[in-house]
Amino acid sequence: GENVEQHPSTLSVQEGDSAVIKCTYSDSASNYFPWYKQELGKRPQLIIDIRSNVGEKKDQRIAVTLNKTAKHFSLHITETQPEDSAVYFCAVRPPGYSTLTFGKGTMLLVSP
Amino acid sequence: EAQVTQNPRYLITVTGKKLTVTCSQNMNHEYMSWYRQDPGLGLRQIYYSMNVEVTDKGDVPEGYKVSRKEKRNFPLILESPSPNQTSLYFCASSFSIDAYGYTFGSGTRLTVV
Numbered sequence: 001g002e003n004v005e006q007h008p009s010t011l012s013v014q015e016g017d018s019a020v021i022k023c024t025y026s027d028s029a030s031n032y033f034p035w036y037k038q039e040l041g042k043r044p045q046l047i048i049d050i051r052s053n054v055g056e057k058k059d060q061r062i063a064v065t066l067n068k069t070a071k072h073f074s075l076h077i078t079e080t081q082p083e084d085s086a087v088y089f090c091a092v093r094p095p096g097y098s099t100l101t102f103g104k105g106t107m108l109l110v111s112p
Numbered sequence: 113e114a115q116v117t118q119n120p121r122y123l124i125t126v127t128g129k130k131l132t133v134t135c136s137q138n139m140n141h142e143y144m145s146w147y148r149q150d151p152g153l154g155l156r157q158i159y160y161s162m163n164v165e166v167t168d169k170g171d172v173p174e175g176y177k178v179s180r181k182e183k184r185n186f187p188l189i190l191e192s193p194s195p196n197q198t199s200l201y202f203c204a205s206s207f208s209i210d211a212y213g214y215t216f217g218s219g220t221r222l223t224v225v
Contacts, residue, residue, distance in 0.1 A: 001171070006154075034213040043202065043216040044155070051210070089155060091213065098162045098209050099145055099170070104154035 002027050002094035006103030013080050014111055021106045023090035024072040032093035033073045034100070035064060039086045047088075048075070080110045114139045118203050118217035125193055125224055133188045133220050135203030143206040144186040145170070145214065146178065148199040155202070161186055193224040 003026040013019050023033075034049035050057045050064045050073065057064050061080075066073040077084055087107050091100040116137045125131055137144065145160035147170075157170030159178040167178050175197055177189040186205075190197060200221050204214035 009152075032210045032213075036213075043218055045216070046213045049213055093209055098143055099157060099160040099168075100209065100214060101157070101171075102147070102155040104152065 002030060002092050002097075002101040004090065004092050004101050004103045006090050006106055008106060009104065010107045010109070012109045012111065015080060015082060017080055019077045019080050019084070019108055019110075021075045021088055021090070021108070022072055023074070023092075023103050024070075025092045026071070027092075027094055028068070028071055029095035030092045031095065032100075033064070033066060034091050035062075035075045036089040036091065036102075037086045038089065038105075044089060077108075080108075082110050082112055084108060085110045114215075116203055116205050116215055116217035118201075118220050121218060121220060123220060123222050125222070127194055127224055128192050131190050131193060131222075133190075133201060133203075133222070135186045135188065135217060136184050137186075137205040137215075138184065139205065139207065139215070140183065141205035141207050141215075142183070143209055143214075144180065145204045146176070146186070146188050147202045147204065148172065149202060149219075150199050158188065158201075190222075193222075195224050198222060198224050 006023045031052040036044035038044040063076045087105045090103040146158040147155040161167045161180040203217040
């Protein structure tokens with residue numbers, strides 16, 4: 001099956017700084033890469049996604065970049081705010097599977 | 113309101129006592145899945161379903177059963193729960209995995225003593 005590695009496991013930044021979380025995957029035929037945000041005590045919620053035919057996608061302060069050759073994709077959060085503090089999960093849709101494989105998560109802490 | 117509903121939200125049970133966690137979605141989604149979340153291990157898939165009567169094992173299916181007799185419901189069954197099944201469980205559904213990912217339920221925190 002697909003192997004998804006996510007780094008770092010924890011990330012602390014000052015408010016206003018940028019944060020970058022990276023995920024690597026093993027199967028080059030994987031074609032869909034969503035990112036989820038999970039606030040403390042809540043369910044994971046989709047915040048941005050990208051498909052394999054696109055290199056970058058932006059939505060206000062968040063962006064996702066995909067490097068298919070290197071088999072990695074990254075979440076970029078600019079001008080971080082305390083409310084960005086949460087656990088972030090990347091996910092991959094492996095080819096031939098109608099489901100998602102998740103990374104282990106990154107706990108982001110934004111200090112005021 | 114479009115949603116995925118899990119019940120119960122919290123459950124404490126004893127080893128060996130069969131239990132069922134229900135999951136229902138009102139969005140006519142074909143895809144449904146169960147994940148467990150444990151500290152340091154992220155979200156690991158237990159079972160998933162692509163449609164009625166179509167289910168498949170995920171990464172950690174041992175000790176669990178599922179059924180998909182109706183499109184809206186996807187219950188998770190623990191025939192003989194053990195303490196290592198103490199976890200936070202999420203049900204999720206999707207119209208199209210490739211385009212929308214999963215919508216998650218609120219979670220069920222299960223403790224097996």
